Amino acid sequence: MFLLGFDVGSSSIKAALLEAETQEAVASAAAPAQEMPMKAARPGWAEQDPELWWQNVKSATGQIIRASKVDPDDIAAVGISYQMHGLVVVGKDKQVLRPAIIWCDSRAVEIGNKASEAIGPSICLERLLNSPGNFTASKLKWVQENEPEIYRRIYKAMLPGDYIAMRMSDTIVTTPSGLSEGIMWDFQKQGLADLVLDHYGIDTDLLPEAAPTFSVQGELTKQAAEELGLRAGTKIAYRAGDQPNNAFSLNVLNPGEIAATAGTSGVVYGVGDQPKYDFLSRVNTFVHVNSVVAEPRYGVLLCLNGTGILNSWLKHNAAEGMNYEQINELAAQAPAGGEGLFVFPYGNGAERTLGNRDIGAMIYGLNFNTHGKAHLLRAGQEGIVFALNYGLKIMQEMGIKIETIRAGQANMFLSALFAQAFAAVTGAAVELYNTDGAQGAARGAGGGGGVYKRIQQAFERLRCTRVIEPQKPIREAYQDVYYKWQNILNTWMERKR
Secondary structure, eight states, X not given: OEEEEEEEOSSOEEEEEEETTTOOEEEEEEEOSSOOOOBOSSTTOOEEOHHHHHXXXXXXXXXXXXXXXXXXXXXXXXXXXXXXXXXXXXXXXXXXXXXXXXXXOOTTHHHHHHHHHHHOHHHHHHHHSSOOTTSHHHHHHHHHHHOHHHHHTOSXXXXXXXXXXXXXXXXXXXXXXXXXXXXXXXXXXXXXXXHHHHHHTOOGGGSOEEOOSEEEEEEOOHHHHHHHTSOXXXXXXXXXXXXXXXXXXXXXXXXXXXXXXXXSSEEEEEEESSOOOOTTOSSEEEEOXXXXXXXXXXXXXXXXXXXXXXXXXXXXXXXXXOOHHHHHHHHTTSOTTGGGOEEEOOOSSOBGGGTSBOOOOEEEOOOTTTOOXXXXXXXXXXXXXXXXXXXXXXXXXXXOOOSEEEEESOGGGGOHHHHHHHHHHHOOEEEEESOOHHHHHHHHHHHHTTSSSSGGGGGTTOOEEEEEOOOHHHHHHHHHHHHHHHHHHHHHHHHHO
């Protein structure tokens, strides 16, 4: 018996097939070979065609079946992880009405700010654990205000994962966790956030019904099964946003447990059992995947939009012809702190840790007599570490203890320099695991589809592959460097006011 998981990102679609009993990944795939394009008609905008996601889901599925030679009849359930905070709108015929407004699009920032003031900042924080911000509800309000003809034709407004599940099952549902990502969940009443929807004039009928994260949320239709090369009737039994799912994939389910990722975005995600929030909404609290009324679980998320795009920018503009492994090796040749060269990775839209401000990226302290390619590449990786640590300080102010952080052995954590700097600057031990979001979605499908009787069974064979301790000499080397970086950032933000 096998479990199939998809991770629907903005760069690519990843898929993984797990043997349910051994929990071994028998095949994995990604599509397309190059990153999926984003459209930016104006500065701060970011859109994608949902059909592109579906075509690459089909491609990744085909790769999985060919590589594994598994009989599709032996796949018990499908799980879906997806890029958070996006907006997909469809008409009654379930056809997409406009390109998806995705996670890093910042067009609705001012709409969210005005809503917070009108509803009341303290009320928003107490009931939503966030300000409306630049999240899905605010993006839907933007469509209402700026594209009224399209808005009038909307049958349902969905998250990216809801759309992929709809393509698979012809059924439109979401989850409480998903509604909380869109700032459409009232934590006090444990239901739809009427205070936001009423303020925006959004009819609740536009939103899908909510199903439990771990549950049978639909079955593959005959048409979808034919397109994917799978069995009609296969259960769709799990869905979650990519960051709650990344935490789930690392068995981060209980208070005090922390997950991190450094791929397209850089994220630290901590779990608690109390409804805590940041007074400035610089980090965000959502319903975690395993939350139930009797045992609530809250996921506190710190996100850095500029992570992957900075890494990619450096590769294409400063290290052309080099792969990421070569880049990591060259970066490690420069000394810690880059001899006074600092990179600020804020060039990919509004950043929540900076109060939803888009201050742009900056390279600071460049000396033509001192600095070369290695310094710049190292400063880029260190800048991401410093920016994540800047956000971690906010989480610590909320009472979240940062002692051990779990991460998948992937993306920037493949860089020994990045992993060591992350441990040293944060002061936390980093535990690396050979898993990823697609595998997490497959494990989730096992829980929701009844293959595993208890969710914890999905992790019985998950093993830590490496532990990076915060080494004292490296920690001391970075201490002054980080504070210099922070002081430059604070001065720069003051000038940008």
